[in-house]
Amino acid sequence: MENDTTRPGEDGASAGPCRADVVLEAKGVTKTYELDGVEVRALCGVDLQVCGGEMLAIMGPSGSGKSTLMHIVGLLDRPTEGTVTIDGVDVSRMEPNELAAVRNKRIGFVFQSFNLLARTTATANVELPLVYAGVPAAERARRAREALERVGLGERLLHMPNQLSGGQQQRVAIARALVTEPSIVLADEPTGNLDSRSGIEVMAFLQQLNREEGVTIVIVTHDANVARHAQRVVEIKDGRIVNDFRVEDRIDAEAELAALEGASAASGPQGGEGR
Ligand SMILES: Nc1ncnc2c1ncn2[C@@H]1O[C@H](COP(=O)(O)OP(=O)(O)OP(=O)(O)O)[C@@H](O)[C@H]1O
Numbered sequence: 001m002e003n004d005t006t007r008p009g010e011d012g013a014s015a016g017p018c019r020a021d022v023v024l025e026a027k028g029v030t031k032t033y034e035l036d037g038v039e040v041r042a043l044c045g046v047d048l049q050v051c052g053g054e055m056l057a058i059m060g061p062s063g064s065g066k067s068t069l070m071h072i073v074g075l076l077d078r079p080t081e082g083t084v085t086i087d088g089v090d091v092s093r094m095e096p097n098e099l100a101a102v103r104n105k106r107i108g109f110v111f112q113s114f115n116l117l118a119r120t121t122a123t124a125n126v127e128l129p130l131v132y133a134g135v136p137a138a139e140r141a142r143r144a145r146e147a148l149e150r151v152g153l154g155e156r157l158l159h160m161p162n163q164l165s166g167g168q169q170q171r172v173a174i175a176r177a178l179v180t181e182p183s184i185v186l187a188d189e190p191t192g193n194l195d196s197r198s199g200i201e202v203m204a205f206l207q208q209l210n211r212e213e214g215v216t217i218v219i220v221t222h223d224a225n226v227a228r229h230a231q232r233v234v235e236i237k238d239g240r241i242v243n244d245f246r247v248e249d250r251i252d253a254e255a256e257l258a259a260l261e262g263a264s265a266a267s268g269p270q271g272g273e274g275r
């Protein structure tokens, strides 16, 4: 299903036209924070189009504006100037409750620090977005259980966050992002607090979600290796997009995991089987 949604105004560095519709678009987005009377320009005129079904990495050094951009396109924050459209609808002037409804319906978030409620079971954490959406209790419980089973945590439904490993906590957070069946998942440094193996498992899950269900995925990272799991990389520096390219040698996280299994099997009987 080819169509002609091109990226107007981009030069040779662009990654080419969308093969599907543009689902997320930022146009001329700036963000200025004011702190003790001093202005901090976090974003300086960002134009970005995200195509339906693509896996995109936003990469840049600390302080370059990645999280600010993700919060703005994810409708958690508003731009100082410029517009954000979702499925072609300008959300810039929507009322807060309308904005929250669009966000809840369309977008799932995964954060570096998991953002789970402490002293609250995995199931109740995953149910939370459904509470906001007004879904009845029995259906919430069923959908939360299914989402946790999907991320391999069917045996941990009633564990509290502090009774789970970091990788498992991040999987609870992913289940929470998926339970509303969003078409877009925004993940801010989803592997930043994980050991390398758990990080690869998270990337494998995101790649699978993208490949098999066509969920649009935007990962924010400062790590070029993490970015290479995406199809396209947008580099940001000092609040501006400085590069936008297709990944030629994309990493398949499943293959990385298989290689790790092989290496630990080869290293003798103690290898492998962590739990
Ligand atoms: N609430 C705020 N008030 C004032 N300045 C802010 C605020 N949030 C972010 N900034 C500033 O905006 C700039 C961009 O911050 P942002 O969090 O988007 O960076 P980042 O690329 O996500 O960095 P990191 O990789 O460290 O997470 C930074 O200079 C930061 O200090």
Ligand SMILES: [Mg+2]
Binding pocket: 066, 067, 068, 188
């Ligand atoms: Mg950040």
